[in-house]
Amino acid sequence: MLNRLNAPTLHPIDKIEFIEPAVFEIAPKVKLFHMNEVANETCRFDLYFHAGSIQDSAIVSSLTSALLLSGTANKNAEQIQEEINALGGFFETGVSQENAVISIYALKENLVAIVKIVLDAIANCSFPEQEFHDVINERKQKYLVQQEKVSFLVQRAFQQRLFHDSPYGQITQIEDYNKVSREEVMEFHKKHYLSGLNKTALVGNFKMDEIDELIDLCGVLQSEAKTNHLPIIQNLRGSVHIEKKDALQTAIRVGRTLLQRNHPDYHDFIITNTILGDYFGSRLMSNIREDKGYTYGIGSMVSDFKGFSYFLIATEVAKEVKEATLTEIQFEIKRMQTERIEEEELNLVKNYLIGQMLKSADGPYSMMDLFLSAEMHDTSYDFYNEAIDKINHITSDRIQEIAQKYLNWEDFTIVTAG
């Protein structure tokens, strides 16, 4: 007879296989990491530059990234786009405080040709006047739309207070678009792209001669070893509210800066964070969404920079329950500090976290991301094996201890907008 009342027997995951990429050298300090065994014809090539916003300003780093394909002495922006699109290439850029990254997605037969076009465009970029003004205009328009969103308002104010008085906390104001000059962008490009290539990552089934060709192509971007990060910053504690008339919802951010990845408490903090707010069954979700119905979603997370990390709770709630939500968040944190977690809940979180680890190691693309994340922090796959070990051995007492040490309300930056 079919038994629907009892859950099927669970099988623990005994092993997660982490696959090392092959490593090649572009320049003495610049590597190409290669992961193959892709099941189809797709590939991805990432180029990392020390060209994040802390090198200059948020606006200059972001405009430079946006203008990388704006034209050279021989080709205008349209021609460059046309050539890449004719090879079916997808080109993406991203800029954070510490890094700028370019990613190219394509069928592997077209990759080398696309990289050739992209690298020529970047190495010889002339930043045409007109393109510069077009991007400024586009950004201004986007900014005006963004500032109508409570999530945007709260995020900016939170960033400023979280990374108080440091280059990590700088944000772009609308008037900055009238002040920034093309020369600043060109100078940034010269310093941080032409001599800022830091590493590259290739996923796809390539042979040695194709890899050699990519290595040669990357040689045009000389690299100098320099730093791209700063040590930990103390967040500005206390609450602030940003008024937005007619908003139906209030956005809330609560957080603080925290330990570096190599700190002995780091892994245990990640587990504590998961219990509190980082999965669908977390305490914040169970209470504030699934019991009270105050929000469509609430979560907490930990994000890393090279020298430190930060913890953050984010949600958007009905306007009239803003205070009630803050009270419930405080209540759930207090509960983590004063009550021991039950074995059943702890085991669930352990199993969930190991399952998530298995998922982040599933397939060559995920595996490369996992590797890059470790490499970015000067660690290796040992970091994940250590995480698995910590997950398997953490106790309820230890979680309580971590919550008491790092989750104190008076240490938090709290920002609301609505």
Add this chain to the structure above:
Amino acid sequence: MIHYEKFQLDNGLRVIFHQDKTTPLAVVNTLYDVGARDESEDKTGFAHLFEHLMFGGSVHIPDFDAPLQNAGGESNAFTSNDITNYYDQLPAKNLDTALWLESDRMLSLAFTEKSLEVQRNVVIEEFKQRYLNQPYGDVWLELRPLAYKEHPYRWATIGKNIQHIEEATMEDVKSFFKTHYHPGNAILCIAGNFELQEIQEKVNHWFGSIPSQPKKVRNLPKEPIQTEFREKTLERNVPTDAFYYAFKMCPKLHPDYFITDLISDAIGRDKSARLYTSLKKNQKLVSEIGAYVMGSIDEGLLIISGKLNPGISFEQLDQALWQELHTLSNEEMSLKELNRLKIKVRTAKEFQEQGALNRAMNLCFHELMGDIEEINRENEHYEKITPTDMVRVSKVLFTKENCSLLKVKSNDAK
């Protein structure tokens, strides 16, 4: 090539097995043949609200998520105007846990008042977060009833308004379940490193005893052919003027569907697309512009949307836009341009097929559409398209009387 095996249980459940020996995870994807188009017009938003309730416990299991998380997995779902799709990913060894959970909620839900009350509030907050508290967020609440007059595509999946969600009763919930949630109305796909026989055994074990129900015959009102240009202007507290041109297009199974999709790519997919280069780069009329097809099963929409640059009028845009569309309907494009569009489609499709989850969802959807093997013929359909096809279909699409235009005018004091 995506390979698969198909079988059907006696109770009508259609099952697809997709073997993937490279992944340590299992995917369980369950598609229910019900979407917002199956709602009655005085109870809209129900298919989506119901999707939330599916996580509120089933007849033998008080909580859906916890056992799955305990097995190292996770789950989510989405509702469209056509379908409701649920998916679980977990370590392959624990496949039984997902099948236990999915089969129990197909059998019956717990139907607790508490779950209904809470999820009503959650969905109302979702409504606010996505549609009301965002600049341009209510566009779809307005554009759908402008473009459709009879067909239920005239309301969004979230519903026409918040009141419909507030008024949902337990009785509604139960009758919705009875009508739409049963083996004959579902398609299940399991992907992972398994063998067909073990999948057959497991699926029979968990799903075989769920009673079958007669499948409801879908009898949707047919949208009359649009014969007049429609236009509506909203005044909103937004920083810039925005425009949404909606053109009626063929249903998903129509042979011209792929051609229409490629036309939307030609005008608005990327930075080489015609509207981008002409209206944005050269004439500087817009700060952004794009085009896409909605992908609906019944008669769909091709959308062109964007935002005006300061000082540009809707009339200036309108003139320039129609000129581009007329060029497309009157002059054959070069093979070079056509090939550029095709390779972009082929590349994007190859990436979509990367993960087992995407493949499982796609397999279910193609099975629903009637011929699962179509999943492996899509590239061929695109490859066959000629410049003549592009002109022929553009001519039908881009006429004034086939168009509904929604303008969002900024009433900001500048």
